[in-house]
Amino acid sequence: MPTKRHHYLPQCYLEHFLPTDEAKTFWVYDKAGGAPRPQTPINTGVEGHLYTVIGPEGDPDDFVEVGILAPADGRVAPILRRWAEPGAQPTKDELPVMGEFLAYMHSRVPRRIDHVREFAKL
Numbered sequence: 001m002p003t004k005r006h007h008y009l010p011q012c013y014l015e016h017f018l019p020t021d022e023a024k025t026f027w028v029y030d031k032a033g034g035a036p037r038p039q040t041p042i043n044t045g046v047e048g049h050l051y052t053v054i055g056p057e058g059d060p061d062d063f064v065e066v067g068i069l070a071p072a073d074g075r076v077a078p079i080l081r082r083w084a085e086p087g088a089q090p091t092k093d094e095l096p097v098m099g100e101f102l103a104y105m106h107s108r109v110p111r112r113i114d115h116v117r118e119f120a121k122l
Contacts, residue, residue, distance in 0.1 A: 006065050075101070
C-alpha cells in the first residue's frame with residue numbers, strides 16, 4: 001500500500017520555523033484568506049498522494065516519495081539541525097546535499113507539479 005501523506009514542505013525543514021525548541025506549533029497564514037492558525041509541521045505543506053503515480057498495470061506507485069524525496073529529506077535533516085547550532089559553518093560535503101535538497105524543494109511543490117502537468121498536455 002503506497003504512502004498517502006506526501007509533504008511538499010518537509011517536516012525537517014519546517015521544524016526550524018518553530019518559535020522555540022519547546023514549541024510544537026507555528027502560525028500559518030493561508031493565502032486564500034481566513035484567520036491565522038497554529039499548526040504543527042506534520043500537518044503543514046502536506047497533500048494526500050501528491051507524488052503517487054499510476055503504474056502500467058494501474059497500480060498506485062509512491063516511488064517518488066519513498067525512493068527519492070524521503071531519502072533526500074533524511075540526508076538533509078541532520079545538516080539542518082547542525083546548521084541551526086550557534087557558530088555552525090557548512091562543510092564542503094554538506095553543500096551538494098543541500099543543493100540537491102533545494103532543487104527538490106523547487107520542483108516538488110503543487111504549483112510546479114501543476115505547471116508540468118499543464119505542459120504535458122501540449
